[in-house]
Each structure stands twice: as C-alpha cells, then as structure tokens.
Amino acid sequence: MRRRMRSVRARATLAATLVVAIALVAAGAAVLLALRASLIGQADTEADSVARNAASALSNGLAYNDLDLPDGDENPVEILDRKGKPVVFGEDVEGMNVSAKASDRLNSVANDDAGDTDEGAADEEDALGPGDIADETWYGEGTATVEGETADYRFAGVDVVTKGGVPLTVYAGAPLSAEQDAVSTALTAMLIGLPLLLVTVSGVTYVVTRRALRPVEGIRAEMAAITASEDLSRRVPEPATHDEVARLARTTNETLAALEASVERQRAFVADASHELRSPIASLRTQLEVGAAHPELLDVDGAVEDTVRLQRLAADLLLLARLDAGERSADGRLDLAAFVHEEAGQRVGDRVEVSVDAESVEVAGSRGQLARVLGNLLDNAQRHTRTSVAVTVRRSREWAVLGVADDGTGVPAAERERVFERFVRLDEARTRDDGGAGLGLAIARDVAVRHGGSLTVRDTPTGGALFELRLPLAKSDRPAQSAQPV
Numbered sequence: 001m002r003r004r005m006r007s008v009r010a011r012a013t014l015a016a017t018l019v020v021a022i023a024l025v026a027a028g029a030a031v032l033l034a035l036r037a038s039l040i041g042q043a044d045t046e047a048d049s050v051a052r053n054a055a056s057a058l059s060n061g062l063a064y065n066d067l068d069l070p071d072g073d074e075n076p077v078e079i080l081d082r083k084g085k086p087v088v089f090g091e092d093v094e095g096m097n098v099s100a101k102a103s104d105r106l107n108s109v110a111n112d113d114a115g116d117t118d119e120g121a122a123d124e125e126d127a128l129g130p131g132d133i134a135d136e137t138w139y140g141e142g143t144a145t146v147e148g149e150t151a152d153y154r155f156a157g158v159d160v161v162t163k164g165g166v167p168l169t170v171y172a173g174a175p176l177s178a179e180q181d182a183v184s185t186a187l188t189a190m191l192i193g194l195p196l197l198l199v200t201v202s203g204v205t206y207v208v209t210r211r212a213l214r215p216v217e218g219i220r221a222e223m224a225a226i227t228a229s230e231d232l233s234r235r236v237p238e239p240a241t242h243d244e245v246a247r248l249a250r251t252t253n254e255t256l257a258a259l260e261a262s263v264e265r266q267r268a269f270v271a272d273a274s275h276e277l278r279s280p281i282a283s284l285r286t287q288l289e290v291g292a293a294h295p296e297l298l299d300v301d302g303a304v305e306d307t308v309r310l311q312r313l314a315a316d317l318l319l320l321a322r323l324d325a326g327e328r329s330a331d332g333r334l335d336l337a338a339f340v341h342e343e344a345g346q347r348v349g350d351r352v353e354v355s356v357d358a359e360s361v362e363v364a365g366s367r368g369q370l371a372r373v374l375g376n377l378l379d380n381a382q383r384h385t386r387t388s389v390a391v392t393v394r395r396s397r398e399w400a401v402l403g404v405a406d407d408g409t410g411v412p413a414a415e416r417e418r419v420f421e422r423f424v425r426l427d428e429a430r431t432r433d434d435g436g437a438g439l440g441l442a443i444a445r446d447v448a449v450r451h452g453g454s455l456t457v458r459d460t461p462t463g464g465a466l467f468e469l470r471l472p473l474a475k476s477d478r479p480a481q482s483a484q485p486v
Helices: 001-061 098-114 119-127 177-229 243-292 300-324 336-345 367-384 427-433 440-450
Strands: 078-079 086-089 095-098 140-144 149-162 165-176 331-333 352-360 362-365 388-395 397-408 454-459 465-472
Touching: 001 078, 001 140, 001 149, 001 165, 001 177, 078 095, 078 140, 095 165, 098 300, 098 352, 098 465, 149 177, 243 300, 300 440, 331 336, 336 367, 336 388, 336 397, 362 367, 362 465, 367 388, 367 427, 367 440, 367 465, 440 454, 440 465
Parallel strands: 352 388
Antiparallel strands: 078 086, 078 165, 095 140, 140 149, 149 165, 331 362, 388 397, 397 465, 454 465
16 A cells, blocks of 8 residues: 555655656747747847838938948948949948848849749839838848858848939848857856756655545544454544545545444344244243143143244244345335235235225336335234224325324334334333234335335324335326425
8 A cells, every 4th residue: 555655655756747747848839939930020129220221321312431340249231232233331341141031122123134934023113113121121140251250140231222213122130149158148048047946846746645545544544443453433533624635534424423323223123133033932942842741731732823924023023134145125006005905805804994096197116116115004003902993095296195094003203213223112112012022013015105105104193103105106197397295
C-alpha cells in the first residue's frame, strides 16, 4: 500500500510538473513572439519615418547631394532609380541587401521598364505625379554594411517622384540589434528560470500531495487494524477538513456503523432463532424419550404440534433468509379481490369468521408471497380479536390498499413500529399465543417492501388494530394521472 501511495504522489507530481512545463513553454513562446512583434513594429515605425522624411525632401525639389541623411550606423538610407540602381547612399553606407516584399517591389518596378508584367506596380508608379509620395510603405528585413561591418536591419521602402518627374524609391533601415538583444535576454532568462520553477513546482506538489494523502494512510491503517481485530466498533480518524478525504472518512465510518448494526442484527437473529428452536425441540425430545421408555404415555398429538411448530419456524427463517439475500419475487398479475376471497375461503379452524369487502383491483407480484402476507395478517388478527375480523380491498389513486381489522385492544402508538421487528412479541401476545415466534409481521412487511409497497398499523374506529398493506397498481390498471399515496 505504501508503494502504491508513493506511486500516487509521484504520478501527481509528474502530472503537475508536465502541466506547468507546457503552460510555461506556451506562455514563454507567446511572450517572445509578442516582444519580437512589438520591437519589429517600433523598428518599422522608425524606418518608415526616416524614409518618408527623405522622400518628402526629394518631392520638394531638394537635390540628392543636399539631402540631410542620418548616420549609417543608426539608419542606413539608400535611394534607387526606377531600374533599381542606387543613386544615393547614406553616410558611411557601403551597401544594402533588402529582402522580402521591398526587394520584390524593386524587381517588379525594374521589370516594368523592360516591358515585363506586374501591371499593378506599373499602374501605381503611373498614378504618382511630379512631387507625389506613395501612400503605401513596403517593409522587409535585410542587411546593411556600414564602415565595413554588416548588421541586420528592418527596412521600409517608399516610392516618390521628384518635381522634375523622376521616379525614385527610398529605402531606410532601423537596426534590429535591440530586438535581438531583448529576445535573447528574455530567452536566456526563461531557459534559466524554467527549470528552477519546475523544480519548485515539483517539490511543492510532492509535499502537498504527501500531506493530502496522509489521512488516507491513517484510514488504511485503521481499516487494517479493524480487519485484524474484527472489532467493528472502532472508527477511522476523520480529518478536520471539509475536502474529499474527510468525506471519505465519514462515509467509511458510516459504512462501518451500518456493517456493525447489520452484524449485531445477524447475531441477535441467530440468538433469537436458536432460542425459538430450542423450546419445540426440547419438548419434542422429551416426549420422544418418554414415549421410548413408556409407550403408553407418548403424547402423539403434542409431538405432532411441536413438529408443525418447527416446520413453520424453519419455513419462516428460510423465507427471511431469501428476502435478506435480495431474492426477487416471480412477478405476475392478480386480481386482489378474487385473491382475498380465495385465500379467506380456504382457512379452516379460525375461531372468528372473516368478512370480506373487496373492490376489484389488479396488482403485480408473487402470489405465494402475498398469500403469506395475508395469512400472517389474518393469523395475527385471529389471535387478538374479540368478535370480528374484517378484510377490505380498495383503490386509492395509484395504490391498492388491503386492510385487515380486528376489534381487539389495538397496538399502542409507541409499539406500532416495533411490532414489525423480528422475534418481537408484545406482552399480551406472549400470554395469548405461546406458539408464535414473532416473525409473521416482520415477514409481511419485508414482502410488502420487496413489492414496492408498505405495511402499517393504526387504530380502527372501534379501538382495534387495522393493518394496511399498500401495493402499486398494475400498470394497465393505473389512472391516467399518477398521484402520491394517501
């Protein structure tokens, strides 16, 4: 587990580092591109200003030799005629090599003089009259040699026609050394800072992840101790935070509590079942031992009665085990009214006659299990009634309601949920029914819940108990608009 947790920390650290590295590289590239674009824009503006100043002087009739051109180191200038031949160089400028669009423009203008194509360039030249300056500026990069040293420049080219009608092109450059130095400095800083930042991010992520997973290790250790000790009363530590780990710890403790309660219920169930089985088995054994020693004293009827009690209890326990295991009932459709009439008519030995008032409604479910529910409710009513037991079936919106009422003493309000617990018998029930194991109502409610319904108890107007079984109507028997049960 420790190796696995270290792997989680390593994976989290690696993932965070990769994400940060990708983000930093993308951001650094964007910064470098933006910085270079900004500096090139400044160089274009500078070169355009110098070129247009010279073009303005030429358009005003100033002679070539009288032009006030800047130093070649700062802004090299070159003026070319229509054929692309230099007519004037700036101070100390020995040569210029202009590339990209500006150079293409020169070639197109020169070719137009020779009769080649590029009508757009010729049309623009023809559109300029004496003393005119072109509105468009062509930009490009290249090199210039000044006092024997060649450097990179950003060039701007402007077409102009002198007062004498001579077409010229003025090229002026702005040095790219500032842009190159700035980009180089920024790149160097990034190359140095990026690894340091990634190391910092990795370390912080590793430490934070380790601290975040420390409560998980505590939960794991406590769960291992609970497994080893089989003490389900222990709980895992809950962090004082409100994050996912804290919720995991709370959910784990809730699961342990539910598991502990389930185990306790199972132990109580086994203990109660053993207790209930012990009495009829002991009685049956005693009768058989007496019968073996004194055949004339054998109580056959009592032995049969104890055997029947054992058979019923075993069947109840088996059904409860199946219900607990989540066994699904075999769904079928049945008319509840006809079902009640049939089941009530088959009962023999009841001390009080059962009256039936049933409305025809269809439900879906297991006939055998529903018969068990009705039988248990009728048995319970027979044990507690004084003079009457009544069964009713009615429709309540999208529910079928089966009621079993008696005129006994009823069930106290404080005991109306407890009577549905397993092996629970109220004091009066114990005195009036020595043979009951307290499983009938528990089985009835479990079957009702498995069928998507409910089983409750309340008082009748005469003071007896009314058990109501609610089952959803079969789909074809439901009203057009569904409603909540009432």
